[in-house]
Amino acid sequence: xxxxxxxxxxxxxxxxxxxxxxxxxxxxxxxxxxxxxxxxxxxxxxxxxxxxxxxxxxxxxxxxxxxxxxxxxxxxxxxxxxxxxxxxxxxxxxxxxxxxxxxxxxxxxxxxxxxxxxxxxxxxxxxxxxxxxxxxxxxxxxxxxxxxxxxxxxxxxxxxxxxxxxxxxxxxxxxxxxxxxxxxxxxxxxxxxxxxxxxxxxxxxxxxxxxxxxxxxxxxxxxxxxxxxxxxxxxxxxxxxxxxxxxxxxxxxxxxxxxxxxxxxxxxxxxxxxxxxxxxxxxxxxxxxxxxxxxxxxxxxxxxxxxxxxxxxxxxxxxxxxxxxxxxxxxxxxxxxxxxxxxxxxxxxxxxxxxxxxxxxxxxxxxxxxxxxxxxxxxxxxxxxxxxxxxxxxxxxxxxxxxxxxxxxxxxxxxxxxxxxxxxxxxxxxxxxxxxxxxxxxxxx
Numbered sequence: 001x002x003x004x005x006x007x008x009x010x011x012x013x014x015x016x017x018x019x020x021x022x023x024x025x026x027x028x029x030x031x032x033x034x035x036x037x038x039x040x041x042x043x044x045x046x047x048x049x050x051x052x053x054x055x056x057x058x059x060x061x062x063x064x065x066x067x068x069x070x071x072x073x074x075x076x077x078x079x080x081x082x083x084x085x086x087x088x089x090x091x092x093x094x095x096x097x098x099x100x101x102x103x104x105x106x107x108x109x110x111x112x113x114x115x116x117x118x119x120x121x122x123x124x125x126x127x128x129x130x131x132x133x134x135x136x137x138x139x140x141x142x143x144x145x146x147x148x149x150x151x152x153x154x155x156x157x158x159x160x161x162x163x164x165x166x167x168x169x170x171x172x173x174x175x176x177x178x179x180x181x182x183x184x185x186x187x188x189x190x191x192x193x194x195x196x197x198x199x200x201x202x203x204x205x206x207x208x209x210x211x212x213x214x215x216x217x218x219x220x221x222x223x224x225x226x227x228x229x230x231x232x233x234x235x236x237x238x239x240x241x242x243x244x245x246x247x248x249x250x251x252x253x254x255x256x257x258x259x260x261x262x263x264x265x266x267x268x269x270x271x272x273x274x275x276x277x278x279x280x281x282x283x284x285x286x287x288x289x290x291x292x293x294x295x296x297x298x299x300x301x302x303x304x305x306x307x308x309x310x311x312x313x314x315x316x317x318x319x320x321x322x323x324x325x326x327x328x329x330x331x332x333x334x335x336x337x338x339x340x341x342x343x344x345x346x347x348x349x350x351x352x353x354x355x356x357x358x359x360x361x362x363x364x365x366x367x368x369x370x371x372x373x374x375x376x377x378x379x380x381x382x383x384x385x386x387x388x389x390x391x392x393x394x395x396x397x398x399x400x401x402x403x404x405x406x407x408x409x410x411x412x413x414x415x416x417x418x419x420x421x422x423x424x425x426x427x428x429x430x431x432x433x434x435x436x437x438x439x440x441x442x443x444x445x
Contacts (some may be wrong), residue, residue, distance in 0.1 A: 023298040029182075030176035031299035034290065036182035040189050047193040053314070072251025076244040077102050078167050079305065079387050082307035085167070087383060095372050096229040099160065103239035104232060106157035121146045144200045148207050155211045161218030166304035168225070174300075181213035250393050251384075257396035261403065261426070262373075265419045268407045281416060284358050287347055288370045291336055295329075295374065299381055306385035310441075318382060319442040330376045337367025365420035372427035379434035382441050395433050399426050 002294065077098060084095045121142075165174040188205050222228070269281045309317045340347070343363055345357040383392050403426055410418030 004024045017281035021302050023171070025172040026178075026297045026301055027294065029178040030376070031294050032179050033182040034294060036186045039186050039320055040206075043186075043190055043193050044199075047196070048199055048202075055285055061274050066434050071245060072248035072253075072255065073102060073105075073241065073244045074156075074163050074248075075384070076247040076387070077160070078163055078304065079247070079307055079361065079385060080244060081164060082167050082304065083311050085308065086311040092225065092227065093229065096227045097232060098240050099164070099227060100230060100232045101237045102244065103157050104123055104237055105241045106160075107154075108220070110150075110153040110157060113153050117146055117149060118439060136249040144203050148203060151204075151207045151211050155207075155214050158211060158218055161215040161221030162214060164221060165217075166300045167307065169301070169308070171301040171304075172415070173220065173224075177213050177217040177220075181210060184213070189254050206385055211401060241326055247387050247389075250389050254384075254389065254396055257393075257400045260400055261396065264400075264403050264407070268404055268411070269416065269419060280358070281419060283348065284344075284362060285366060287340055287344060288336075291333075292370060292374065295332065296377060299377060303381050303385050306382050310382070310386045315442050322378070322382060322442060325378050326375065329378055330371065333367065333371045333374055337364065337371065338366060362417065362420065365424065369420045369423040369427060373422060376427050376431040379431055379438045382394060382438045383434065388441065392434060395430050399430060402426075 015137050080098055081095050084092075084098070088094060162177060165171055181182050184204060188209060189202060191377055192202055265281060265285065286398060302321070305321070306318055309315075309321075344363045348357060380392055383389050403422065406425070407422040410422050412418070414421065
């Protein structure tokens with residue numbers, strides 16, 4: 001009895017150490033990556049014309065859509081391998097089977113999509129994405145966009161290993177490759193800019209560096225864990241991906257709905273109040289968005305740790321960690337809100353100009369909305385970690401269906417303040433629903 005309790009506490013202590021190490025390393029890497037992305041933009045704005053920079057911005061924006069084109073399968077794979085690690089007790093035969101089944105599927109899909117893109121791109125009017133009188137720059141932009149899409153398609157299978165670092169509670173390795181990628185990207189872009197290299201090659205270099213470090217991360221994962229069972233029967237390949245797709249399609253729905261909900265404010269403001277007001281609102285939210293992007297990175301290590309604990313039925317650890325996480329989020333974002341309420345316009349002046357400024361009330365409302373958004377994300381991790389995401393998916397889809405009409409109503413009677421009030425309402429209700437489900441899961445016996 002005492003020996004069992006000692007072993008249990010030892011496991012918990014080690015798990016907490018790994019989690020804290022992973023969260024700190026990922027937080028630092030994400031912060032570094034955000035700074036490096038800002039530096040890249042500053043370099044390109046300085047060394048290239050507005051039109052050339054516009055082409056680069058359009059390419060990166062369109063390419064970002066492809067990143068979410070994994071059908072949610074990779075998230076489902078993370079949870080599946082967390083379960084298999086508990087069941088196999090040191091063995092990894094089935095884990096490797098699922099890993100290589102997903103890898104080969106996306107590799108085959110990348111080849112097929114590449115052939116289709118090369119065959120069809122002359123007939124796709126991609127030039128509408130590059131509105132400019134410089135027809136040569138427009139044509140180059142179309143060609144480079146196709147190449148970048150191909151690079152991103154192949155990046156999906158090459159990045160699978162990086163996502164599994166979180167499952168194995170090795171987040172510091174993912175953070176390492178993220179940091180190296182960020183630093184090398186800045187160095188290469190700066191060197192190429194000094195040499196006045198074409199924006200075409202700048203764009204190619206930017207994405208090639210990302211793909212290269214994704215490949216390095218996956219390769220190191222395979223070597224580190226000695227996952228050398230490369231052969232997968234085609235029947236297993238089909239069965240594994242079909243199984244994961246059933247859960248993955250739900251994750252894909254979550255990814256798309258979450259993306260829409262996070263960007264709905266600016267879109268609705270543009271449609272109801274005009275593009276100038278939408279630009280103002282977008283800039284006001286930028287300060288909170290930066291904080292969210294950095295802090296949200298710690299959810300990846302948490303996901304893997306929650307999944308491992310749930311499959312061990314260590315609900316006590318999940319419950320303690322969840323409530324501790326809630327307390328940290330409340331403390332951090334309340335202080336962040338207070339800071340921006342008094343110094344928000346000062347930061348906006350540094351980032352943009354005197355043209356952008358808003359009131360204390362706007363910062364306060366956006367701060368409350370951001371707090372509920374982060375609490376909602378925190379409460380959603382445990383259901384995601386154990387694939388119990390039906391309630392989360394339904395909540396997200398209902399929010400997507402109702403937010404436009406609700407926001408339009410509040411905008412008409414309250415002006416721009418109606419937007420953060422709408423998001424407070426939606427994120428607050430969504431958090432309450434997910435908090436209820438998370439409590440139900442962690443109190444399970």
